[in-house]
Amino acid sequence: MQPLVAHRPDARRPLAKLGAAASAGVLCVLGACGERELLVREFVGRSMGTSYAVTCVASADVEPAELERAVAAELAAVTARASTWDPTSELARFDAQRSTAPFAVSSELSELVARAISFAHLTGGAFDPTVLPLVRALGFAAEGGEGEVDEAALAAARERVGVAKLRVERGSLAKLDPELELDLSGIAPGDAVDRLGATLDALGARAWLIELGGEVRAHGTKLDGSPWLVGIEVPREGSEFGDELLRRVELSDRALATSGSYRRARAAGAQRVHHVVDPRTGRNATHETVSVTVLAPTCARADALATALLVLGADEGLRWLETQSDVEALFVRVDGERFEVRATPGFPPEPDR
Numbered sequence: 001m002q003p004l005v006a007h008r009p010d011a012r013r014p015l016a017k018l019g020a021a022a023s024a025g026v027l028c029v030l031g032a033c034g035e036r037e038l039l040v041r042e043f044v045g046r047s048m049g050t051s052y053a054v055t056c057v058a059s060a061d062v063e064p065a066e067l068e069r070a071v072a073a074e075l076a077a078v079t080a081r082a083s084t085w086d087p088t089s090e091l092a093r094f095d096a097q098r099s100t101a102p103f104a105v106s107s108e109l110s111e112l113v114a115r116a117i118s119f120a121h122l123t124g125g126a127f128d129p130t131v132l133p134l135v136r137a138l139g140f141a142a143e144g145g146e147g148e149v150d151e152a153a154l155a156a157a158r159e160r161v162g163v164a165k166l167r168v169e170r171g172s173l174a175k176l177d178p179e180l181e182l183d184l185s186g187i188a189p190g191d192a193v194d195r196l197g198a199t200l201d202a203l204g205a206r207a208w209l210i211e212l213g214g215e216v217r218a219h220g221t222k223l224d225g226s227p228w229l230v231g232i233e234v235p236r237e238g239s240e241f242g243d244e245l246l247r248r249v250e251l252s253d254r255a256l257a258t259s260g261s262y263r264r265a266r267a268a269g270a271q272r273v274h275h276v277v278d279p280r281t282g283r284n285a286t287h288e289t290v291s292v293t294v295l296a297p298t299c300a301r302a303d304a305l306a307t308a309l310l311v312l313g314a315d316e317g318l319r320w321l322e323t324q325s326d327v328e329a330l331f332v333r334v335d336g337e338r339f340e341v342r343a344t345p346g347f348p349p350e351p352d353r
Contacts, residue, residue, distance in 0.1 A: 054067075115304075123312075127304050130183075216299070220252065229353075302327075
């Protein structure tokens with residue numbers, strides 16, 4: 001793996017330029033003071049419709065194959081729970097059923113939905129897991145869309161959005177509106193990264209860097225004691241992932257997530273619409289912020305707040321961030337060929353190295 005992970009928004013998200021096929025590598029380093037030999041293990045693959053990359057430092061008695069199998073198994077479990085594009089997932093089956101009766105789900109999914117609702121309340125509705133009908137109405141569902149936006153369909157979709165229309169119990173979800181649909185793509189990838197970190201910890205990893213579709217979390221440091229180094233890409237339409245870096249960030253025991261509106265967009269008559277919808281209005285935000293990168297203690301928190309802050313934009317978002325003590329953010333606005341960057345006071349500066 002490259003020492004620098006190029007962070008890309010998902011159509012939002014950054015990623016190291018690694019091969020699509022899964023692979024694994026091992027680097028041996030002798031531990032100091034008579035410690036057991038430490039190995040750097042690296043592997044990449046595909047899951048949840050995107051790429052992932054893992055680098056971890058572990059003792060020699062931790063088998064690389066065991067680490068790789070555990071990561072793949074955890075990602076498969078997350079997909080089976082929270083995928084919107086796999087029709088057999090728990091979430092997709094809940095969305096498909098048109099009933100207000102309680103729908104049995106795993107405790108992991110109900111807990112994730114409960115956390116998503118808490119972020120909806122925290123952000124005043126800028127993050128909302130019930131936004132899928134609006135995304136469909138704007139033409140950004142799996143089946144795609146073209147032509148002008150159907151205003152009547154958009155208004156009807158707006159009536160089906162809102163976390164007040166959803167009830168969550170441990171092990172079940174219930175719709176108060178049978179047409180309600182959930183989309184956890186703004187939090188599930190970050191949650192998956194957090195779960196992968198816990199998996200590596202349980203298997204004895206000393207330190208690790210995990211990237212899934214641009215969501216990144218780091219624990220500990222590299223073997224030389226320096227923080228992991230992550231790159232945030234320039235939010236330029238038409239660019240390839242990782243082509244041009246806007247900023248490098250040193251990362252240790254923190255998570256980083258980016259949301260951007262510049263990759264998934266389409267013409268709708270005289271309008272240009274994109275996939276980032278303001279759940280409060282049912283429309284695209286009118287501000288000029290095109291990318292937001294969030295630094296937070298967990299990847300799920302960074303993921304959800306990056307989505308919310310992209311909806312809010314720099315002015316409103318920076319005011320809201322004054323109420324949060326554990327989050328830093330960097331906003332990017334495009335003005336022609338120029339990029340205007342605004343950040344919270346605690347967002348890390350460009351490192352010297």
